[in-house]
Amino acid sequence: MKQIVVIGGGPAGVEAAVAAAKGHSQVTLISEGPIGGRTGWDSLLPSKVWLHAAELAGVAEHTAEGVAIGAVHVTPTEVLNRIKQVAQRWSEREAQRLQAAGVKVVHGVAAFHSPHELIVRNDDSQQTLTADAVIIATGSVPRFPPTMKPDGQRIIAPRFASHLNTLPPDMIVIGGGPTGSEFASLFSRLGVKVTWIVGAPGVLPMFDPAAGAALAAAMTAHGATIHQVDVERAERTEGGVVVTTADGATHTAAMAFLAIGRVPDLSRLNLAAAGLEVGANGQLAVDNYGRTVAGHIFVVGDAAGGPMLANRALAQAWIAGRTAAELSAPGYCPHTVVSAVYTVPEIAQVGIVSGGEGELQRVRASYTASLKAYLSDETEGWVELIYDAVNRQIRGGIAVGTHAADMLAPVALAIQTGATIADLAAVFAAYPTLSEVVFAAARAVK
Ligand SMILES: Cc1cc2nc3c(=O)[nH]c(=O)nc-3n(C[C@H](O)[C@H](O)[C@H](O)COP(=O)(O)OP(=O)(O)OC[C@H]3O[C@@H](n4cnc5c(N)ncnc54)[C@H](O)[C@@H]3O)c2cc1C
Numbered sequence: 001m002k003q004i005v006v007i008g009g010g011p012a013g014v015e016a017a018v019a020a021a022k023g024h025s026q027v028t029l030i031s032e033g034p035i036g037g038r039t040g041w042d043s044l045l046p047s048k049v050w051l052h053a054a055e056l057a058g059v060a061e062h063t064a065e066g067v068a069i070g071a072v073h074v075t076p077t078e079v080l081n082r083i084k085q086v087a088q089r090w091s092e093r094e095a096q097r098l099q100a101a102g103v104k105v106v107h108g109v110a111a112f113h114s115p116h117e118l119i120v121r122n123d124d125s126q127q128t129l130t131a132d133a134v135i136i137a138t139g140s141v142p143r144f145p146p147t148m149k150p151d152g153q154r155i156i157a158p159r160f161a162s163h164l165n166t167l168p169p170d171m172i173v174i175g176g177g178p179t180g181s182e183f184a185s186l187f188s189r190l191g192v193k194v195t196w197i198v199g200a201p202g203v204l205p206m207f208d209p210a211a212g213a214a215l216a217a218a219m220t221a222h223g224a225t226i227h228q229v230d231v232e233r234a235e236r237t238e239g240g241v242v243v244t245t246a247d248g249a250t251h252t253a254a255m256a257f258l259a260i261g262r263v264p265d266l267s268r269l270n271l272a273a274a275g276l277e278v279g280a281n282g283q284l285a286v287d288n289y290g291r292t293v294a295g296h297i298f299v300v301g302d303a304a305g306g307p308m309l310a311n312r313a314l315a316q317a318w319i320a321g322r323t324a325a326e327l328s329a330p331g332y333c334p335h336t337v338v339s340a341v342y343t344v345p346e347i348a349q350v351g352i353v354s355g356g357e358g359e360l361q362r363v364r365a366s367y368t369a370s371l372k373a374y375l376s377d378e379t380e381g382w383v384e385l386i387y388d389a390v391n392r393q394i395r396g397g398i399a400v401g402t403h404a405a406d407m408l409a410p411v412a413l414a415i416q417t418g419a420t421i422a423d424l425a426a427v428f429a430a431y432p433t434l435s436e437v438v439f440a441a442a443r444a445v446k
Pocket residue numbers: 007008009010011012013030031032033036037038039040043044045047048108109110111137138139140158179265268269300301302303307308309310311312313342
């Protein structure tokens with residue numbers, strides 16, 4: 001029987017192990033911490049609990065006409081308890097999936113001893129595992145330059161959000177990527193005065209400029225101050241932090257939140273023993289199935305580099321798991337992976353959104369095309385479809401507004417199946433729903 005070893009107990013590792021176990025293989029998953037990974041315990045899940053709390057607090061502020069809603073008080077202690085509770089339940093659910101699939105779990109930190117041997121070390125023991133195939137799903141770690149190091153008290157990073165038991169009066173959020181955007185948005189909505197230093201490329205540079213501009217406008221309207229410049233240093237002072245930017249300015253606040261990027265966590269794997277070398281970009285080169293040059297070693301999820309998204313991690317893991325187990329799998333397609341940032345407004349994008357002169361056409365519909373948006377008093381958003389100017393196939397989509405990420409699910413399917421703008425125009429979604437806007441956009445084409 002083929003022996004497949006998966007390293008990492010986050011979403012990518014669990015998905016890869018469960019997918020691989022569908023073949024005639026014995027699958028072992030090595031997990032450093034509890035099942036769920038950093039995703040479940042330190043990054044994605046805690047951030048989403050905080051966002052949900054900010055959303056609840058926003059309900060009191062955003063009462064629909066004539067409807068009296070009592071004020072919602074959200075305390076950090078309640079949020080922290082909720083993080084622990086949801087993380088524990090999710091971890092148990094993922095562990096049960098592994099058990100049901102027949103995956104053996106070994107706790108410890110793995111390193112290659114040879115291309116087909118791994119040494120797993122934990123506090124009290126060490127063991128060697130032999131593998132016909134290895135799937136690396138070790139995630140990523142945040143990048144901190146020497147002049148900007150979190151201390152966990154005044155200068156924090158996402159993992160400290162699981163311990164933040166009081167909210168400061170003011171906060172400097174550093175980084176205009178998805179993490180900085182989500183935390184700047186949620187802190188602002190929880191009443192913290194936010195100074196957001198987004199970096200020279202601006203707000204959400206990885207998204208269409210119109211999406212970043214919409215978020216910047218909403219944040220400014222909500223009282224945040226935005227500076228489009230790089231930070232050079234962040235230092236703790238007696239009463240707070242002082243942050244110095246590349247233009248020589250200084251900014252002070254009670255706390256700073258750092259989110260200026262992440263890198264694959266490959267450093268403890270002793271890759272040289274497997275004959276693998278990390279490239280200048282800090283990544284291992286892989287093909288569409290996640291295979292490295294070693295052939296029997298795969299890399300998936302954040303460990304494979306960016307964009308670091310859980311849905312992308314799952315897609316890569318499912319493909320690599322099946323391929324390692326010699327089951328059929330399609331090659332990974334980045335164009336159907338929806339990227340979403342759960343800010344107010346929510347921002348989402350999928351596929352190709354810019355191209356050569358005249359190659360792509362764009363059409364936009366406002367949320368005002370949907371009665372549902374009026375019912376929930378959320379008429380501010382829009383959906384844009386991007387399609388091929390010649391064969392009119394859907395190539396991409398952008399959504400800004402409530403449930404923007406959900407709005408792009410049919411667009412991802414349209415890209416996958418080669419549907420045209422006319423195909424979408426012929427669909428009338430349930431009424432009243434926000435998803436009507438997607439199809440209304442297609443009908444707006446002349
Ligand atoms: C604050 C924040 C919010 C996010 N929100 C979203 C979101 O809303 N939606 C979204 O799609 N994406 C989001 N992401 C990105 C998403 O969390 C990741 O892309 C994805 O979940 C990574 O999963 P993974 O399994 O690759 O890694 P991880 O969850 O990091 O799991 C890897 C595991 O491997 C372990 N490990 C590392 N080395 C070894 C070793 N040598 N031996 C054994 N174990 C090892 C690690 O300890 C870890 O437990 C967010 C990221 C951050 C930072």
